[in-house]
Amino acid sequence: MKFLQFLYRRFRDHRLIDLGAQCAYYLLLSLFPLLIFAVTLLSYLPFTFMELYTFLKTDYIPSEVLQVVEDQWTFITHQERTGALSFGVIFTLWTASLALNAILRSLNLAYHVTEERGVILSRFMSIGLTIVLLLVVLAAFLFQIIGDQWSKYFAVESIFYNSYIFRWLLTSLLLFAVFLILYLVGPNLKLRLGEVYIGALFTTIGWQIATFGFSVYLDHFNNFTATYGTLGAIIALIIWFHLTSVLLLLGGEINAMLKEDID
Structure with a gap:
């Protein structure tokens, strides 16, 4: 119980709601550049965006969020390969970071350390983490493709792989791997896996x-489209980014509290 009290105090004192809103804003700002980078990256890989999209699509991710991503992807892929877009691909990782x-x-802030x-x-560390996180997603997708090919080669039903x-x-x-990487190398101090896996x-x-x-x-209690019109999907995306950011920062606070207890 005391742990929860301390956690709430840190949640309040570090203003995680406000910090989450800031991170949500930057996530929204980074979405379009990330998709541009993904277009370039997928052109060198043996699968399409729709295959990756189907893999990432789950029943619990809001359909409004997925619709925004799909619409933006369609817009990007139908643009002509102009010099501006090529420059955007070069510049995109800086913006996405x-x-x-x-x-x-x-x-x-959670660990009470300054960025030195x-x-x-x-910024280059942020760019590197952005690339690593994208590669983790692609590696997971490739793992499923290899599994499907393995099951076909050995004439085994791929129920396990498609279930x-x-x-x-x-x-x-x-998700656990992504959060573990962020918590391990993100803060400006040396951390061990045992000190960050609880938060992840x-x-x-x-x-x-x-x-x-x-x-x-x-799906059942609210319709952002009815309230915000054509901006409904964007509003839903922002709220979802905010929820994600607050939970991510709260996990960092938990890790920081546990490290303080150990020290």
């Missing part, structure tokens, strides 16, 4: 519960 840069600053890695090094349970387990492991586990479970609940709320 804005969200991670904001998250890293917030994680430093310099502006350039910090909802397997997809959920793979998504959970993917909390964020993984909490994110799935929160997004499932938000999806149910949108």
